[in-house]
Each structure stands twice: as C-alpha cells, then as structure tokens.
Amino acid sequence: MATAKNERAWHKMIVGVDETVPLSSGKNVKGIYFDNAATTPALTSVLGAVTEYAPLYSSVHRGAGFKSTLSMDLMEETRERVLDFVDADRRRDTVVFTKNSTEAINLLAHTFAQTAPGKIALTTRMEHIANIISWKKYMQTECVNVDAQGRLDLDHLEALLVQHRGAIGIVTVTGASNVTGLINPLDKIAKLAHAHGALVHVDMAQLAPHSPVSMHTAQASADDHGEHIDFVTFTAHKMYAPFGVGALVGPRDYLLDATPLLAGGGAVRIASEDFTQWAGTPERFEAGTPNMMGIVALRAALGELRQLTFQGAHNHERDLGAYLFAQLAKIPELTLYGPAPSEAARVSLASFNLSGMHHHDIAHILATEFGVSVRSGFFCAHYYVQALLGISNAEMKALRDGSQDVAPGMVRVSLSFYNTEEEIDQLVAALQKIAANKEHYTALCSEVSKGLCGTL
Secondary structure, eight states: OOOHHHHHHHHHTBTTTTOEEEOTTSOEEEOEEOBTTTOOOOBHHHHHHHHHHGGGOOOOSSOOSHHHHHHHHHHHHHHHHHHHHTTOOTTTEEEEEESSHHHHHHHHHHHHHHHSTTOEEEEETTSOTHHHHHHHHHSEEEEEOBOTTSOBOHHHHHHHHHHTTTTEEEEEEESBOSSSOBBOOHHHHHHHHHHTTOEEEEEOTTTTTTSOOOTTTTTOOTTOOOOOOSEEEEEGGGTTOOSSOEEEEEEHHHHTTOOOSSOSTTSEEEEOSSOEEEOOTTGGGOOSSOOHHHHHHHHHHHHHHHHHHHHTHHHHHHHHHHHHHHHHTTSTTEEEOSOOTTTSOBOSEEEEEETTSOHHHHHHHHHHHHOEEOEEEOTTOHHHHHHHHTOOHHHHHHHHHTOOOSOOOEEEEEOOTTOOHHHHHHHHHHHHHHHHTHHHHHHHSOHHHHHHTTOO
C-alpha cells in the first residue's frame, strides 16, 4: 500500500476532491467519487496548463503569427507525447486526434472497411458497445464469447480465426472491461490474431489510465518479447483531462488512402468543382478547427501519468481494488461479478447487485443519503451485462419494446489513485446499512429515482 506521504500528494493533484455534496437531509458532506471509469476529475496541473495556454489560444495550420505557430507546435508535440505514452513505433505509426474514444473507433472502422474490403471484424461480448456497433455499421462482424465469470474465451477466438481462415481483417478488443475490470491477455490475443493474418485494435479507454501501455510488446513477460498491437484508441476524459479529446494511433499505411469520416477544412490539400484531393495522414482525418484546449490538457495529463507510474500509483490502485473486492465480498446479500483480483488481473473497479433491491435505487440512495457517487445500469456494455446476468435475447427484446418495465443492470464502483481505504470503508458501511434496512431505504427513493428503473 502507498505511503501516507504519497497519498497526501496524490490527493492534492485532483481538482474538486474536497468538495461537499448535498444530502436529502439538507446536510452537506464531503463527497466520495467512485465513478472514475466513466469520467475522471481533472488534475490540477491539467487545469493549470489550460489556464496558462488560454491567453495564447489561436488557430493552427498556416497561421503565421506567434500564437498560431505556438499552437501548432503544441499540437505536434502532443502527438509525440501520445506516441511515447503508448510506446508506438515512430517509423510506422501516426496519431489522429478525435473527440473521444467513440469517434476514434468509428474512424478506425470507417477507414479499415475501405483498406480491407470484404474482410470480417472480430469483436467480443466484453466490449463497450462503441467497439461493437461501430464495426457492425461498416463491416461483417462476429463476437467472441465470454465464460460464466466474464473472462474472454480464447478458445472461441481461435476457433473463429480458424473457421474464417484468411477472412478476418481485424480483432478488436478492450484492454480492460468497464464492468468487471478484467484485463485481457493482449499478448496472447495479438499472437493468435497475427498468426491468422489479422490485425489487432485495443480499446485502451479503461486500461490506459491505470496501467503502462505498450504497442510494441502488448503485455510481455520478462523472458518474452511479446507481440505488437496495430491500433489503439483512448480518451482523455478518463485520463484526468476532461476537455473533449481522444486519439487513434496506428500505421500510416493503413490510413493513407482512406476517405475521411468527416470532410472539411484541414482535411483537403486542394479542391475544385472537378475534384477533391485529400491531405496526407493524419491531417485528412482532422477536419475543422482542432480542440486545442483538449490537446493541451491531454499533453499535460500524459506527463503526469508517466510520473504516477514511477511513483507507484498503479500498484496503489491495484491494492485498493483488491481491498474493495474483499470488503464487498463480506456482505452476504451482495453478488459480485467476475473473478477476484487474486484470481485474475483487474483494474480497480467492482460491479455488484444487492438482493431485493434495484441497482438504480442503490446508486440513488448512496448519493442522496451518504454522499457516495457510483454508477448503475449496463455501463454501455449491453452484450457483456446480458451475458453476466444471464438475460435472454427475448428479455432484451421485451426491454426494447417496452413490455418489460424494470431494466436489469448492476452497480459499479470504480477507483482511482487518489481514492483511499477510508472511503471504501465508508461505502461498505453504507451498503451494510442499506442491506439491513432495505424497506426503509427503498421507501426513501423519490419518484424520480423509481422512474430510472425503466431506463437503460
């Protein structure tokens, strides 16, 4: 576990960490934020970097003034930082800035369908739906199964690669689940995919904030040089830089001849009534004025995340995640999803249900009665939650058609390096109190909260 000195230093790095929140009683208490898997708070250094840059904010591309030149230099320097952060191959790879991971994945699917026409995309049931439905929009797509505990079924992955021998163009998989926190064996996945002629994309949105990332070696052991990853995507708003930017990193050659997802200024080298000539890569995929505030924020966050790796913050998070799982497991009526951290590599989050209570009600009670922020529902991982909860396709259709009123789901607690064991203890005490007084707390749920039970 981290030293008290480190914990104090990490605590001070976060904007708003000591803010109070209102309870239904009218009291204000110091809030506990356990929804980091959705969006992290800003780092103070990130906010400082944006504030420092604001007076110098300007256009980029072809501007001759000092501010414009500086902005362009910062944009290109941030590309270099992204390449370093994911340990990319500078001779091969480039960086395209997007709004978020969702746009980055859609851009990759859009371009890959052009560069590999007729190929099949393999995704998995573990994914955020952005990494499923974007591929289904552009390509024939099949899903790799998960087992009863939510682990990716590597035998099924290999069977699909063999079944469609030579026809699989890309295997696209999450680095870490946003539901169970399970970290996928990226090295094994990459080796399987490459052995069958497929490329590999990793959605790093959940893994990058919590673990060093390497496109060169995936997750190689000390005596194994590993296998490279072809494409990665991630988003800054899960990396303490909430100003609306994401990134796609991958080989220039696979992006060079594709038509961009968005058409507009900056994406075009020259155009007339008779023709449009697109700019090179990555410029052709960055139409319009770039989000310089977001890029500057990402630049600052990447530097801080590197330092946190050296300071042991990732180990601290791992220890907190194990402590969270162990404490939650002591509540008899609570069902946890996925194997324990002692049995499988996980990032620091846990999802659960409490028997006899709806997940939305639990989240509402934790927020309004105890000042604890968590998330509930499907977490945009519909295929995965359906599998973990054993929900049939017929039940899913009933939800779609409105013939089933109460939506299934889970409660998720997601941690960061700035969280503490004391905060986890407060959460567990609150859940124990809720479990012991279900009727009382259910009655406290407002009509607004109950209405949430019909949503996804």
